Amino acid sequence: MSFKAFETDDFVVSADSVTAGLWTGNQPILTTFITSSTQVASSNGNYYYNVYNSSSLTDIQFAITYGNINGSGSQNYDDAVNGKSPSSTIWGQYRTLVLGDENSNFSFGGTTGSDIWAISIDRNRYKESLLPGSTTLVLENGANYLYLTDNSLAVTTVEFTDAGRVFQLVSGSAGVIDTTNANGYSATKGSYGWFLPDISTYILNPQALNETISLNPARNSAISNTDDNNATLYDAIVDGGSFTANSQETITSDFIFVRPRSSEFNYSENPSFISGSTGEVIYSDFINNPQVYITTVGLYNDNSELLAVAKLSKPLLKDFTKEALVRVKLDF
Amino acid sequence: MGYLNNSVVTVDAILTTRGRQLLAQNDGSFRITQFALADDEIDYTLYNPTHPSGSAYYGQALQNMPLLEAFPDETQIMKYKLTTLPRGTAKMPILDVGYTNIVIKQGASLAITPQTLNYLGGNQSETSGYTATISDIRTMSTFEGVGINTADATALNSATTTLGTNVSATVVGTTINLRATTVNTLFGSNTSLNATLVITGRDSGARIQVPITVTKVS
Numbered sequence: 001m002s003f004k005a006f007e008t009d010d011f012v013v014s015a016d017s018v019t020a021g022l023w024t025g026n027q028p029i030l031t032t033f034i035t036s037s038t039q040v041a042s043s044n045g046n047y048y049y050n051v052y053n054s055s056s057l058t059d060i061q062f063a064i065t066y067g068n069i070n071g072s073g074s075q076n077y078d079d080a081v082n083g084k085s086p087s088s089t090i091w092g093q094y095r096t097l098v099l100g101d102e103n104s105n106f107s108f109g110g111t112t113g114s115d116i117w118a119i120s121i122d123r124n125r126y127k128e129s130l131l132p133g134s135t136t137l138v139l140e141n142g143a144n145y146l147y148l149t150d151n152s153l154a155v156t157t158v159e160f161t162d163a164g165r166v167f168q169l170v171s172g173s174a175g176v177i178d179t180t181n182a183n184g185y186s187a188t189k190g191s192y193g194w195f196l197p198d199i200s201t202y203i204l205n206p207q208a209l210n211e212t213i214s215l216n217p218a219r220n221s222a223i224s225n226t227d228d229n230n231a232t233l234y235d236a237i238v239d240g241g242s243f244t245a246n247s248q249e250t251i252t253s254d255f256i257f258v259r260p261r262s263s264e265f266n267y268s269e270n271p272s273f274i275s276g277s278t279g280e281v282i283y284s285d286f287i288n289n290p291q292v293y294i295t296t297v298g299l300y301n302d303n304s305e306l307l308a309v310a311k312l313s314k315p316l317l318k319d320f321t322k323e324a325l326v327r328v329k330l331d332f
Numbered sequence: 333m334g335y336l337n338n339s340v341v342t343v344d345a346i347l348t349t350r351g352r353q354l355l356a357q358n359d360g361s362f363r364i365t366q367f368a369l370a371d372d373e374i375d376y377t378l379y380n381p382t383h384p385s386g387s388a389y390y391g392q393a394l395q396n397m398p399l400l401e402a403f404p405d406e407t408q409i410m411k412y413k414l415t416t417l418p419r420g421t422a423k424m425p426i427l428d429v430g431y432t433n434i435v436i437k438q439g440a441s442l443a444i445t446p447q448t449l450n451y452l453g454g455n456q457s458e459t460s461g462y463t464a465t466i467s468d469i470r471t472m473s474t475f476e477g478v479g480i481n482t483a484d485a486t487a488l489n490s491a492t493t494t495l496g497t498n499v500s501a502t503v504v505g506t507t508i509n510l511r512a513t514t515v516n517t518l519f520g521s522n523t524s525l526n527a528t529l530v531i532t533g534r535d536s537g538a539r540i541q542v543p544i545t546v547t548k549v550s
Contacts (some may be wrong), residue, residue, distance in 0.1 A: 002413040002537025005366045256345075258367050260414075264532070265369050267421060270412035270535050272376040279423040280448040285381050287422045293394050296370040298410040299345060301363050304404040304463050304486035304534065305502050307351035308364065310343045311399050315374060317391060320419060330345040 012255040019131050022245040024059040030243045046086045049230040060122040066229035067091030068115040072219040073229045094118055100162035108205040109168055111190030115217060117204040117233045127249035130169060130197040133175030138240030146214035147173050150195035164198025186211045251331055258297050258326040266320055268292045292318050297328055346461050348406040350500060370484040373399055405529055407467045407500055415537035423450040425536035434542055438549040441511040457506050460534035464508040468527040469501035471546050473513045477505025512546040523548045
C-alpha cells in the first residue's frame, strides 16, 4: 500500500498572529509624505488627500480627511443650502461607520466636539488590522510638536464601537504613555482621538490638538483652498516627519502529523530503485534491508486526489528500523 | 523556483492545482484524509553499498542533497511513491498497460486494462483498481474508469469537469476508457495534441506514465 489514512489526532488547527511594518516594503516607519497635486485638485480632493511615500506616486500610504457636523470647514454644495458640504458628508460617513447611531457623537476621553480629522490607512498597506501599541505619529505646528500613540498597553478593559475595538490616542510613543497630563490626555480637552485598529483608522480630536500644539481647522463655509483642513493636518504630519505603525494578521494553519511506522514505506517505486525491466531491486542489500529517502509528503482526499504537497528540506532516511514524524503546516 | 534551505527541517505544504480547484468548488471534496510519501529527485544509483568507509557512508551522496521546492502541478510531483511491502521483497511491483506511448485518432476510443507485475506473488489486476490521471482533460471527450464501484471511486468518476480549462482529471477503475476529443478548435493550427496519462496502482503504488498524442482527422 502506498497510502495511509490519517487518524483524528493527526490534525491540529492553530491560529497565529503575524505582524509586519505597515508601510510599503513592510517598513515600520514612514518619513516621506507626498501628495498628488492632481488628486488634490480633483473633485475628490475636496473630501480627502491621498498621501504617498515617494514622488513616483505609486503606493498610497494613507488618506487624510476632515469632517464637521455642521458642514463647516468646506464650501457648501449649494449656496442655498447651508451646512451640507464635503465636511458634513465625511462627518456622517465616519459617524455611521464608527458609532452606527445618528444621535451619537465622538467622545474623546469625555470631551465631545463638532469636528474630526481622520487618517485612513490604505487597504494595500495592512493585511488584516493595525497592531495596537505600535503607533507613533509625530505632529508639528511651528515650534510645537506632539508625539501620539494609543493607550492599548495601559487599558485593562477594551472598549468596542460599531467599528470594533477602540483605544484612545494619547501623548506618548510606541504604546508608552507620556503622563505629563493624566492618562496622556490634553490638559482640558480629553484625549487626542481614537485609534480603531480593526478598520485601520485614526480619528483625531481637533480641540485637543489645538490646545496642545495650536493645530486648529478652519471652521467657516466660505473656506478657500489655501485654508483646506486636509492640508492643515497634512502639513503637521510632514513637519513631524515620522509615522510609525505595524500591521497584524491572524493566519490559520492546519498542522498535520504524518507518521510512517517502522514497517511502512520502506520500498520505493522510483525507477532508480529498480534494476532492469522485471522489477528487481537495484542492490541485493535492499531485499532485506531497504534504504529509502523521503523527500515529499503528499496529502490526499478519499478519492486519492493530491490536494497539497510538502517538500522536506533534505532527504529523510527511512528503513525497517526507523519511524518518522513529519509535521506538515498548511496555511489558509 | 529555488532551492530550499536545508539547514533546518521545513515542511510547509502548498495546495496543488487540483487542490485549489476542489477548494473553490466548496462542496466538501477538499478534505485531507490520507497521505503518501515519495522520493522524487532521489537517484539510488548514487547509493554506494561498497563505500570504503563503511555502511555509515553508503548514503553520503543522498542524505544532504538540497531539494527543490514543491511544484503545484499534481502530475509533476509525488511521482515515485514509497510503498509498504513485506520485508524480503526482491522484485518491486511494476505496471504493464500494454503501451509505452499512445497515439489515438480524433474521436477514436481505447480501453486500457493495467496489470501489476510482481505483486502478491504474481501478475494481477489490483483489487482496489488503478488511479488514472490525464494532464489535460480537454484532449478527451470520454475519460472514465470502470470496474471499481466503491463510493469514493464512483464519486471521482462522476466528478464535474471544468470545461475549457487545461486541468487534469483523475478516475479510478480496473479499466480506463478513453475517447479522443472531436473538437477541432482545440487543435488550432496544429495537427496533434499532446498529454500525459499517469496510472498508479492503488494498492501497490506502482506507477507508469504514458505520453498520449491525439491526431487530427480533418
